[in-house]
Amino acid sequence: xxxKTLAGKTVEVDEEGFLVNPDDWTxxxxxxxxxxxxxxxxxxxxxxxxxFMRKEYKERGQIPTVRRIKNVGGIPTKELYELFPExxxxxxxxxxxxxxxxxxx
Amino acid sequence: xxxxxxxxIPKVSIxxxxxxxxxxxxxxxxxxxxxxxxxxxxxxxxxxxxxxIMKKRWNKIKVATVGNPAMHIPSLIGILPGMSAIATKMMMxxxxxxxxxxxxxxxxxxxDAGANLYACKATVDMFHLTKDDFxxxxxxxxxxxKFYELAAGGExxxx
Numbered sequence: 543x544x545x546k547t548l549a550g551k552t553v554e555v556d557e558e559g560f561l562v563n564p565d566d567w568t569x570x571x572x573x574x575x576x577x578x579x580x581x582x583x584x585x586x587x588x589x590x591x592x593x594f595m596r597k598e599y600k601e602r603g604q605i606p607t608v609r610r611i612k613n614v615g616g617i618p619t620k621e622l623y624e625l626f627p628e629x630x631x632x633x634x635x636x637x638x639x640x641x642x643x644x645x646x647x
Numbered sequence: 648x649x650x651x652x653x654x655x656i657p658k659v660s661i662x663x664x665x666x667x668x669x670x671x672x673x674x675x676x677x678x679x680x681x682x683x684x685x686x687x688x689x690x691x692x693x694x695x696x697x698x699x700i701m702k703k704r705w706n707k708i709k710v711a712t713v714g715n716p717a718m719h720i721p722s723l724i725g726i727l728p729g730m731s732a733i734a735t736k737m738m739m740x741x742x743x744x745x746x747x748x749x750x751x752x753x754x755x756x757x758x759d760a761g762a763n764l765y766a767c768k769a770t771v772d773m774f775h776l777t778k779d780d781f782x783x784x785x786x787x788x789x790x791x792x793k794f795y796e797l798a799a800g801g802e803x804x805x806x
Contacts, residue, residue, distance in 0.1 A: 607746040608683065609756060619759035628685025646676055647747050 548574050560635070560642050564599060567639025575637045581626065584637075588625055591617055595638040605635050605643045658687035658801025660794070665806070666695030668710040668735055672742075674806040675699070675753050682760035687801065690757070691794050693767035697774070700764060700781050705750050709735045751782070758784035763797070765789045 543554050543562065549570035554562040559578065561567055572592060576584055584592075594615040598606040608631050611617050617625075626633040631643045659681045663674040674690060681688040698704040712718055712725035712734050724730065739749065748756060758764060766781055768790040778788060789797075 608760070609746045609748055609752075612756075619756055623682070623759070623761055629683060631683055645745065646680060647745065 556641070558642060561639040562641070564596075564638075564640050567596075571639060572637050575639070579626075579629075579633045579636055581633065581637070585625075587617070587621070588637075591615065591622065591625060591634050592638045595634055595640060599638075599640050605631070605640050605645075607631065607643075607645055607647055609647065656681075656686055656802055658689070658798075659804055660689040660691060660798035660801055661804045661806065662691045662693060663696035663699060663806055664694045666698040666704075666708065668708050668738065669715075670806065671696065671699045671708060671750060672747070672753075674804070675750075675757055676747070677804060677806075678762045679753070679757045679760060682757065682762055688757075688760075688762040689765065689794075689797050689801075690762055691765050691767060691789075693770050697766060697770055697776070697781075699750055700754060700766060700785050701776075702780065702782050705754065705782065708750050710738055754782060754784050765794065765797075767791075767794075 544557065545552050546555050546559070549568060551566070551568065551571070553566040556562055573584055576582070576588075581588070591611060594611065594617070595606055598604065598610070598614075606615065608619055608622060611622055612619050622630045622634075635641065635643050659677070661674045661678050663671055665671065674696075678688040678690050692700050698708060709731045710718075712720050712730045713722050715725075718725065718734065720730065720734070747753070754764070764785050766785055766788045768788050771777075771788050778785070
């Protein structure tokens with residue numbers, strides 16, 4: 543298994559760079575992971591999405607879908623696509639230290 | 648290989664031509680999935696597929712229980728009143744568990760995701776429809792020529 547060092551911590555990652563163990567993640571890693579997917583500034587709204595995803599994953603064991611981020615997390619789909627262009631669910635999960643979303647929607 | 652750069656599909660143009668639940672969902676899921684991967688997406692609704700974007704109809708889309716062997720319902724039972732409604736209800740419940748939305752919400756979602764929605768002019772004329780019959784997410788009513796223009800440089804998927 544590949545590893546990478548983020549914010550002074552060496553973590554296991556899969557072949558696409560997603561963290562293997564969500565528990566390895568710290569908030570300090572988020573800006574570094576964001577840069578790797580082309581997002582150079584994390585605003586409060588980005589953080590709202592990241593924290594919602596972390597919370598959902600912890601409580602339900604699942605990465606929330608775009609629909610759930612809208613209906614439960616309160617982030618409109620249009621805005622989500624603006625915050626995380628070209629792959630909102632995948633990029634947000636990447637930055638939040640979760641695995642790659644496996645669903646179709 | 649064609650119409651792709653670095654092995655990535657840049658754009659898909661999906662034609663939805665059927666008005667049943669199982670005729671509409673695959674196209675919507677594929678268009679939405681394209682947007683989630685950063686792929687440009689157009690959806691062209693034609694013939695009975697137009698029901699998915701008609702305000703009076705989009706809430707009443709049903710799964711076909713007759714002439715559909717994969718439903719495993721004998722045709723004679725499939726024709727009974729309410730069968731289609733029951734099958735639809737059951738299917739919608741399972742889809743909701745996967746966070747697949749009902750059609751009106753799905754249309755809004757795929758539109759907000761940046762997909763462009765179009766109605767087919769020939770069908771609109773044939774059924775004597777106007778722009779007012781359609782939901783606000785529909786960009787325009789276009790002919791086949793315009794569709795090919797919009798689809799240029801990408802893949803076309805017929806459903």
